[in-house]
Amino acid sequence: MAHPTQLGFQDAASPVMEELLHFHDHALMIVFLISTLVLYIIVAMVSTKLTNKYILDSQEIEIVWTVLPAVILVLIALPSLRILYLMDEINDPHLTIKAMGHQWYWSYEYTDYEDLGFDLYMIPTQDLPPGQFRLLETDHRMVVPMESPIRVLISAEDVLHSWAVPSLGIKLDGVPGRLNQTAFIASRPGVFYGQCSEICGANHSFMPIVVEAVPLEHFEHWSSLMLEDA
């Protein structure tokens, strides 16, 4: 999860998010180089003694500042498109989970094998045990097996919502009457937090998402317990 005063991304918990972090580093390096160049040009312009107002036929500089931006855009676009198509790949998921947005909670359905469904309500601040995270903890968690491709189908029952988990690199709108599909692989065990990312009413800020990635045997044990409780 995010730590206080954090500005950058959270640590990646899925291969797609790792790729996004690498692409971000690449784009940032290009931005840094452009910024350095612009800063140098500003200093050079301010400190020059040349005051010729009638500069004509500057062919060389025109070519440079046409070709160079094109090259830079290609250097950014190629890895960007690669990741864009990578994010759309759904390779034989082991599990499909339906995430439905409501005002103001998320519900999850695991219907591949048995009929398992439950709601996730945020734990109010006054009921939080010491050490737990304010506005992020929920009464249940969406438990998934780690290192397995998981498909998530996202929709909504009433108004627009958005299912987002930054450390998995996922953000997808929940639209009433529409199924949006995404997939992820949790590379490591852990608890990953997210929050609703589309304004949906008074308690939009109070319907968090909690994904817990566990080894497969723990997932099987958890699902058996949930089915017994249901």
Next chain:
Amino acid sequence: MKEESDKRKGMKFLGILDIQNTPCARESILNGAGGSVVAGLVHFLATSRVKRSFDVGVAGFMLSTLGSWLYCRYDNAKLRVQQKVIQDGIKNKVIYEGTTLDPTRKTRGDA
């Protein structure tokens, strides 16, 4: 905890590029600085034009940094792919060793 917070602070060039925590960034900037000094110096020794040599030095910095960055990131990406292949191979070996699905198992003609 202190080590983690030190790691997270890092040093940010122009306030945006975290040199310490971004893979290949430090090497690229150092190579860029070296390329810049070499390019500027060579141009000055050849032409004795100070201002233009500074311009050439900055251009040298851009090109050296970018070239070093692209080369290092490409190597890094290849390494990550190899690491993933090795990881998957170790995991599959642990899971399938000794079973009929073990690809290294020699099949017997009379099986």
